[in-house]
Amino acid sequence: MADLQFEDDSMELDSKFRSRSILGSSATPAMIRGIMKLGLAKNEKAAGNILLGIIISCFLLTISVCIYFFYPRFTEQENLRKKLTPEQFNQLPQEIQDQFPK
DSSP: OOOOOOSOSOOOOOOOOOOOOBTTBOOOOHHHHHHHHHTSOSSHHHHHHHHHHHHHHHHHHHHHHHHHHHSOOHHHHHHHHHHSOHHHHHHSOHHHHHHSOO
């Protein structure tokens, strides 16, 4: 078997956000600094949680807007059928009649 050696067994997760290292120094991302500057968060981890909440809120808002605009609503079709007389409805092609709820 190969002889494996690890440098440090007590590695802990670092909760700080770091951007790419430019000229050897890493800086806190601008979004995190902006949230901390506004006073919404006291540290980087709290600011990251706020950004995560904003992301989740935007995602849920996008889903709800898509459902609102693209999910078929039968109320419009029902209203259209109520406006038509039975004679007018029966004159429609069968494919169109099948699309209306009964």
